[in-house]
Structures are given as C-alpha cells and as structure tokens.
Amino acid sequence: MLKYELIYSKLMNKIQTGTLQAGAKLPSIRNLSQAFSCNKSTVMTALKKLEDQHLIYALPKSGYYVVDHQLPYKPQVNNCIDFATSSPSWHAFPYKDFQHCINKAIDTYQADLFRYGTARGLPSLITEVKKLLETYQIFTNEDNIFITSGVQQSLFLLSVMPFPNNRTTILVEQPSYHLYMDYLKTYQLPVKGIKRTMEGIDLAELESIFKKYDIKFFYTMPRLQNPLGTSFSKKEKDDIRKLAYKYDVYIVEDDYLADFDQNTKTDPLFTDDTEEHVIYLKSFSKIMFPGLRIGLAILPNAFIDTFQQYKNTTDIDSAMISQAALELYLKSGMFERYKKKVSEIYTMRANTLQQSIKTYLSKYKATTEICMHSHIELPREVNVNRLIQHLAQQHIYLATADHNFLNGFYRERILKLNVSNVDNPKIETGIKEIAHALNQPNHYF
Incomplete structure (x- = not known):
C-alpha cells in the first residue's frame, strides 16, 4: 500500500467510526507527516482524496475539518411489497452524475448562486427546458416559461390569482391529485368536482358545469391520470378544448408523467391550443x-405579469443551485440517458402489473393502460380497510383513493396499485396475494 493510501485509510477509519466526528479538526499536515514519516506532499494527497469525497473541508490558515462522520445511507433489502408509495425509487437515481452537475454548477455560477435569481427562473435552465419541451410537442416562447418550486407552487398561485375571465370556482376531476385536493380543502376555495372513470368524463356534464357555474379553470391530467392511470383520447381532448373556448374556461393541464408515456403520438392538450x-x-x-422541487409552468401571454407578481410574494425564485444543476444535467445529455433507462424499468414493471391483474384479478374492473400506477374497483361488500390491514400484516402495503376526493363527493371503492417502488419479481407475488385475500369472503364480506 502506498503511504498516502495508508494515511487516507487511517483517517477514513477514524471518521467512519466516529473518532473524528462532524466539525472535528484533523491533525495538522506537519503532525501527520511526522506521525507517518513522510513528506507533506504525501499527506496533502491523502487529504485531497478525503476532500474530493466531501468528507473533510479546508479552512484557510486553520486546517482541515470533518464535514460529516456518518456513512452514506445504503438502501436496505426488505421483503415488503409497497403498492401504496408513488414516489420514485430513490436509490435507482444516478447520484454520482447529478453530484457532478451540482459541483460544476457551483464552479460555473459561483456568486450568482448566492444572489436572488430571476422571478421566472434561471435563464439558461429555461433555454434547456424549452428544448426538452419540444420533444413532447410543446412549442412556446421562453418568455412564457416559469420555473417553479414543483407543480404544487404553480397550482397554489393559479388557484389564488385573478384570471382574465374574472371567475373564482375551480373544477377538478374526481378522483385527482391528492395534495391538490388537500390544498383546496384546507383553504376552502370554491371548487366543484366532475366524475372521471376508466371511460373518461361525461362531456355533456362538463358542458353543463361550464355553462351553469362561474368556472375559473378546469384542472385535469389528460395523460396517465393519478390515481386512475387512464388517458384521454385525442377526440376527448379536442372536445374539452372546444368547450373551454365556448364558455371561456381555462384548462390547467398537469402533464406530470410525460416522460413515461410509451405512445410517442400522444400530444398534450397544450399542443393544439389555438x-x-x-x-x-x-x-x-x-x-x-421529489426533493429536487423543480417544476415548470407555461402561461398564456395574458397571465405572465400577474403570475410573476404573485410568485414574487412567495419565494422570489426557486432554489438557484438546484436550477443550475438541473440545467447542466439536461444540457450534458445525462437526463436523456437516465430517462431512457428508468422508462425501460418502469415500463417493464407496468407490463408485469397489467399482466398480473389480468391473470389474478380479472373479475374486477381495472385500468388497461401501461402505466406504473393502476387501480381496481372493488364491490361495495368488500371491507377495504380490513383488507388493507390484513395484507399489511403480510408486508403488502396498499392504499385507497379516499385522499384523492373532495369532501362530500361520491367515492368509488378504488384500490390503488403503484409499482414505482416494487421490484419487478415482487409484483406478481403481491397481486396474487391480493387476489387470494379477496377470495376469502368470510373474512372480508
């Protein structure tokens, strides 16, 4: 072993065992060179390696200090099958690649990262985002793009700011995005719901609501809707747009799963908005x-000034370091490579989910689209809570769609099935166990 590697190893061991904890000062370069009988450059090589791994940092004219003595967390192998969690599998993300982008962003932008940014977002990120959007058949001007702190911030701002149609009531699909439903309920905003099923929405009912109520905007997820996993056809999207034009209702299109749609011919509602x-x-x-907290909104020209004014009162700008790192991640081609890889993984899981549902739960009404989340509709006689509790004892975790509905709106008995965090070999096992439990009538009926 080379001398610098020995020094590195000894110091690493002291950091990892907690002998040198976060904030602790390392022995001086002179003391280390004496202790290991080597020259100062050898010690510096060892310290540089620790610094490159973000384990220590240098303080000019003072010395080296420990950043953190804890080891990086490694995902634990467990036997649970989690159909309830919808966030992506965090340990599948290529952290090293993104870490390069964060470090490069700090080097490239330096002082800019420690000033307030622009109200619309980092201009260079907006340029890269515009290129990405064009791959989804979204064509717009950079002036119409806003970088936000996730979709939630956009929804919050749009819900409270005035619209050109001077209306106040928000129309939402039922069921819909649970965090937005919680927001509407918490702030008691004027809201109406319209039923969405596997077959879509009733366009006659939609027109009746547009005509009868002062609808400000209609919030919808046309593509791979959450929690249903269904998509509107082109005709449905065309018809919804026509009704919006006729009754001067705006549409807020949440395209949160655009990256996973396997049908390259599917265009967003925005594409044909004239x-x-x-x-x-x-x-x-x-x-x-999810922790990146970066989203984007494309706004019509009439909204730009008002949206910017309201956004300025919430956070001035989304986190600049995250924006700069994402810009480099997009520009370098890392995002495209990662998207391809993770899309293949999720598509495989989605196919396994659909096949398993067809094999073991064929008597229940279920989504047929290839999506990482799906659902089945249960008959009224099934005690859903007891079913979920029973399967949890077998480490199979499920959730209902109760949080995806507004208070007082009729709720279908939906059992959500999400495979974002379920490894492919476990999906069939989990669905088989769900079917087995549902076939025990004395236990649940």
Whole structure:
C-alpha cells in the first residue's frame, strides 16, 4: 500500500467510526507527516482524496475539518411489497452524475448562486427546458416559461390569482391529485368536482358545469391520470378544448408523467391550443426525485405579469443551485440517458402489473393502460380497510383513493396499485396475494 493510501485509510477509519466526528479538526499536515514519516506532499494527497469525497473541508490558515462522520445511507433489502408509495425509487437515481452537475454548477455560477435569481427562473435552465419541451410537442416562447418550486407552487398561485375571465370556482376531476385536493380543502376555495372513470368524463356534464357555474379553470391530467392511470383520447381532448373556448374556461393541464408515456403520438392538450386557454404544468419529481422541487409552468401571454407578481410574494425564485444543476444535467445529455433507462424499468414493471391483474384479478374492473400506477374497483361488500390491514400484516402495503376526493363527493371503492417502488419479481407475488385475500369472503364480506 502506498503511504498516502495508508494515511487516507487511517483517517477514513477514524471518521467512519466516529473518532473524528462532524466539525472535528484533523491533525495538522506537519503532525501527520511526522506521525507517518513522510513528506507533506504525501499527506496533502491523502487529504485531497478525503476532500474530493466531501468528507473533510479546508479552512484557510486553520486546517482541515470533518464535514460529516456518518456513512452514506445504503438502501436496505426488505421483503415488503409497497403498492401504496408513488414516489420514485430513490436509490435507482444516478447520484454520482447529478453530484457532478451540482459541483460544476457551483464552479460555473459561483456568486450568482448566492444572489436572488430571476422571478421566472434561471435563464439558461429555461433555454434547456424549452428544448426538452419540444420533444413532447410543446412549442412556446421562453418568455412564457416559469420555473417553479414543483407543480404544487404553480397550482397554489393559479388557484389564488385573478384570471382574465374574472371567475373564482375551480373544477377538478374526481378522483385527482391528492395534495391538490388537500390544498383546496384546507383553504376552502370554491371548487366543484366532475366524475372521471376508466371511460373518461361525461362531456355533456362538463358542458353543463361550464355553462351553469362561474368556472375559473378546469384542472385535469389528460395523460396517465393519478390515481386512475387512464388517458384521454385525442377526440376527448379536442372536445374539452372546444368547450373551454365556448364558455371561456381555462384548462390547467398537469402533464406530470410525460416522460413515461410509451405512445410517442400522444400530444398534450397544450399542443393544439389555438386560443391560449391551456396552462401547461410539468414536474421533474417522478422522473428524478421529489426533493429536487423543480417544476415548470407555461402561461398564456395574458397571465405572465400577474403570475410573476404573485410568485414574487412567495419565494422570489426557486432554489438557484438546484436550477443550475438541473440545467447542466439536461444540457450534458445525462437526463436523456437516465430517462431512457428508468422508462425501460418502469415500463417493464407496468407490463408485469397489467399482466398480473389480468391473470389474478380479472373479475374486477381495472385500468388497461401501461402505466406504473393502476387501480381496481372493488364491490361495495368488500371491507377495504380490513383488507388493507390484513395484507399489511403480510408486508403488502396498499392504499385507497379516499385522499384523492373532495369532501362530500361520491367515492368509488378504488384500490390503488403503484409499482414505482416494487421490484419487478415482487409484483406478481403481491397481486396474487391480493387476489387470494379477496377470495376469502368470510373474512372480508
């Protein structure tokens, strides 16, 4: 073993065992060179290696200090089958690649990262985002793109800011995005629901609501809807747009799973919007990781000034370091390579999920689209809570769609099935156990 590797190994051991804890000062270079009978450059090589691994940092004219003595967390292997969690498998993300982007962003932008940014977001990120959007058949000007702290911030701002149609009531699909439903309920905003099923929505009912109520905007997920896992056909999207134009209702399109749609011919509602009535939202949470908290909104020209004014009162700008790192991640081609890899994994899981549902749960009404989340509709006689509790004892975790509904709205008995965090070999096992439990009538009926 080379002398610098020995020094590195000894210091690493002291850091990992907690002998040198976070904030502790390392022995001086002179003391280390004496202790290991070597020259100072050898010690510096060892310290440089520890510094490159972000285990220590240098303080000019003072010395080296420990950043953190804890080892990086490694995902634990467990035997649970989690159909309830919808966030992506965090340990599948290529952290080393993104770490390069964070380090490079700090080197490249330096002082810019420690000033307040622009209200619309980092200009260089907006440029890269515009290129990405064009691959989804989304064509717009950079001036219409806003970087936000996730889709939630966009929804919050759009819900409270005035619209050109001077209306106040929000229309939402039922069921829909649970965090937005919680937001609407918490702040008691004027809201109405419209039923969405595997067959879509009743367009006659939609027109009746548009005509009768002062609908400000209609919030919808046309593609791979959460929690249903279904998509609108082109005709449905065309018809919804026509009704929006006719009754001067805006559409807020949440395209959160654009990266996973296997049908390359599917265009968003925004693509064919000729009258600037569609607001397009996208998040990077599902394809990357929720903690990044970066989303985007594409706004019609009439909304830009008002949205910017309201956004300025919430956070001035989304985290600059995250924006700069994401810009480099997109520009370098890392995002495209990672998207391809993770899409293949999720598509494999989605296929296994659909096949398993067809094999073991064929008597229940279920989504047929290839998506990482699906659901089955249960008959009224099934005690859903007892079913979930029973399967939890076998380490199979499930959730109902109760949080995806507004208070007082009729709720279908939906059992959500999400494979974002379920390894492919476990999916069939889990679905088989669900079917077995449902076939025990004395226990649940």
